[in-house]
Amino acid sequence: MAFGFNYRGTGAVFTIDRPEKRNAVNGEVMDGLSAAVEEAAGNNSLRYFAVTGAGGAAFCSGGDLSEFHRLKTAEEAAPMLEKMADILLRMSRLPVPVIALINGHAVGGGCEIATACDYRLVHETARCGYIQGTLAITTGWGGASHLLAKAGSEAIALRMLTESRVHPAGELIKSGWATEGFADEPDVALDRFVAPLERIHPSVIRAYKAAALRKREAAGLEEMIRAEVAECARLWEAEAHHEAVGLFLNKKK
Numbered sequence: 001m002a003f004g005f006n007y008r009g010t011g012a013v014f015t016i017d018r019p020e021k022r023n024a025v026n027g028e029v030m031d032g033l034s035a036a037v038e039e040a041a042g043n044n045s046l047r048y049f050a051v052t053g054a055g056g057a058a059f060c061s062g063g064d065l066s067e068f069h070r071l072k073t074a075e076e077a078a079p080m081l082e083k084m085a086d087i088l089l090r091m092s093r094l095p096v097p098v099i100a101l102i103n104g105h106a107v108g109g110g111c112e113i114a115t116a117c118d119y120r121l122v123h124e125t126a127r128c129g130y131i132q133g134t135l136a137i138t139t140g141w142g143g144a145s146h147l148l149a150k151a152g153s154e155a156i157a158l159r160m161l162t163e164s165r166v167h168p169a170g171e172l173i174k175s176g177w178a179t180e181g182f183a184d185e186p187d188v189a190l191d192r193f194v195a196p197l198e199r200i201h202p203s204v205i206r207a208y209k210a211a212a213l214r215k216r217e218a219a220g221l222e223e224m225i226r227a228e229v230a231e232c233a234r235l236w237e238a239e240a241h242h243e244a245v246g247l248f249l250n251k252k253k
């Protein structure tokens with residue numbers, strides 16, 4: 001199975017479990033996350049929803065390039081991009097805090113998953129970045145829209161997106177992208193982070209989450225995501241993108 005979904009204390013944890021592929025997202029992971037989000041949305045006693053990756057190397061390396069490299073045209077790429085963008089939008093709209101437990105590198109679509117969360121806890125060795133630019137595409141799962149809708153500094157957000165590089169944990173914490181860093185086991189960091197929330201009545205937490213969602217919706221988040229997906233699909237079919245992906249997949253051959 002490419003993923004796990006477990007209840008842990010008062011929360012639920014979705015784990016991408018493909019460490020040999022650095023937790024790249026394939027169709028099975030998408031469907032698993034979609035089902036987990038649906039289940040969490042209907043669970044009135046849930047207090048948080050966390051996403052993480054199996055193994056120490058990566059949180060998530062983005063879309064599975066070997067699987068999605070088959071998609072050549074904008075028309076072929078769009079349904080995949082739309083599907084994951086919709087899953088991440090629904091995840092972001094969960095009525096409880098959504099936490100990215102970034103145990104290792106989060107790049108490309110992996111960085112977008114983290115961005116759709118309310119909080120990002122980053123291991124000190126993890127590096128994160130919207131590296132899609134190096135593949136001649138933009139983010140296509142809604143990551144730029146989530147980032148711009150809630151970033152404190154538009155300039156920092158825009159610079160991260162356009163530079164398309166990976167950032168060490170220290171830099172992510174300093175810029176405010178990461179909520180906090182950790183050096184111990186991810187589970188310990190998660191418990192430490194949720195402990196103060198668990199002392200507050202769940203209805204209060206849910207009310208504040210609803211307030212944050214109202215702010216993002218007022219920014220036009222859903223419409224922004226639709227435009228982002230279309231733009232990524234348009235760039236996807238260009239030769240520059242397919243060449244860059246081919247180079248990555250053939251790098252060790």
Ligand SMILES: C[C@@H](C(=O)O)C(=O)SCCNC(=O)CCNC(=O)[C@H](O)C(C)(C)COP(=O)(O)OP(=O)(O)OC[C@H]1O[C@@H](n2cnc3c(N)ncnc32)[C@H](O)[C@@H]1OP(=O)(O)O
Pocket residue numbers: 020021022024025057058060061062063064065066067068081105107108109110112131132135138139140141248249252
């Ligand atoms: C859909 C789109 C979007 O945003 O909307 C995207 O996500 S574009 C996808 C953006 N993602 C990427 O460009 C992938 C970037 N991946 C990386 O930069 C790296 O793999 C790191 C994540 C930094 C990990 O580096 P590290 O040296 O630890 O591992 P590695 O590069 O040797 O990778 C280990 C194995 O995982 C595979 N692997 C890694 N990332 C993959 C991916 N995204 N899709 C498919 N396979 C992948 C490698 O080919 C290799 O397979 P073998 O063992 O068989 O050789």
